[in-house]
Amino acid sequence: MQNRQVLFVKRPVGAVTPDVFELRDAAVPEPADGEVLVRNIYLSCDPYMRGQMGESGYSRGPFELGLPLPARVVGQVEKSRRDGFAEGDYVWGFLAWAHYSCQPADMPLWHVDPAHGPISHGISVLGMPGLTAYAGMLKYGKAQPGETVFVSAASGAVGSVAGQLGRIAGARVVGSAGSDAKVAHMKDVLRFDEAFNYKEMDIGAALDKHCPDGIDVYFDNVGGETLDAVLARLNEHARLPICGQISEYDVMNSADQYGIRNFPNLLRKHATVTGFSVRDNMDMFDEFVLRMAALMKSGDVVYTEDIVDGIENAPDAFIGMMRGENIGKRLVRVGEDPTLG
Ligand SMILES: NC(=O)c1ccc[n+]([C@@H]2O[C@H](COP(=O)([O-])OP(=O)(O)OC[C@H]3O[C@@H](n4cnc5c(N)ncnc54)[C@H](OP(=O)(O)O)[C@@H]3O)[C@@H](O)[C@H]2O)c1
Structure with a gap:
């Protein structure tokens, strides 16, 4: 049995390119x-991984060169020498882009219950992206009936849930992608809505057209020009959960970062960022899973979910996600999912 892995071998400058990754066959660990x-x-292909590919690692520390790319993964226990985990259990954890991962004794793993739906949901709608949307919209956005909610990158893993939660709260929801x-x-x-x-459009003109009464909640996934255009169109006491800044990730800490001009409007509109x-x-996780599972049901x-097959396609799947190829959550399936009929 071989263990095909995707190694992280080069820190990208600007957009991620295929030579950042290398395929390697290794032995399956015991x-x-x-x-x-x-x-x-x-x-999982997640935008935050771009940050960790840089020298600074952004908020989490840089990925180490020469190792399989660490990522959220759903899999099935092949062999267990840890109490609480048995062969055949479905789990998720911070594992690696590989066919097999050996989770060290000091690293957590969580069970994924196939009764709750597709096991992939453990790293999508019932996992990190779903919780991000849930906390961002409910705790920080606090969308109210009749308000206008605007979400950017709104057809993606997080944005698609954030917008729907705004709709469920009774707000008028506008999305961009x-x-x-x-x-x-x-x-x-x-x-x-x-x-x-x-x-295809001037962002300010599009916001004027689609948010004629101004913006009460802006769920920001992209930063840059979109954020600046929103700042000029805020309503009194607007809330801005800043979830991500993907338009800046390839140029982070460089002179090419976008310079926001409409910052003073936050003061004028008594807005909360x-x-x-x-x-x-994470303290919201149990409440979130119950509520989100019910909303899905x-x-x-x-x-x-936007699923690409084959570990050798993982680098292109990630690069494509950063370029906007995906609708919904971008995942790579690298092994048989026995729960699919
Ligand atoms: N705060 C947190 O804890 C947390 C957790 C998870 C994710 N996030 C952030 O949330 C955001 C969305 O993540 P996701 O996992 O849901 O990814 P996603 O939206 O499924 O995929 C990323 C999308 O970003 C868009 N994009 C790429 N470059 C862009 C640019 N220059 N301007 C505008 N849009 C651009 C692309 O769609 P288009 O076709 O629309 O360009 C792409 O499909 C990211 O910024 C991510 O870092 C934050």
């Missing part, structure tokens, strides 16, 4: 006492 060998099934197919998805599948393609991390909100929240 778990030591306290360790769990996981057969990986779904690998980078293709007409995404606009159709936001309107027809996610049931947003309005959506626009930010690559909250930069937040999902990691600050009732059909009030729908979720799309």
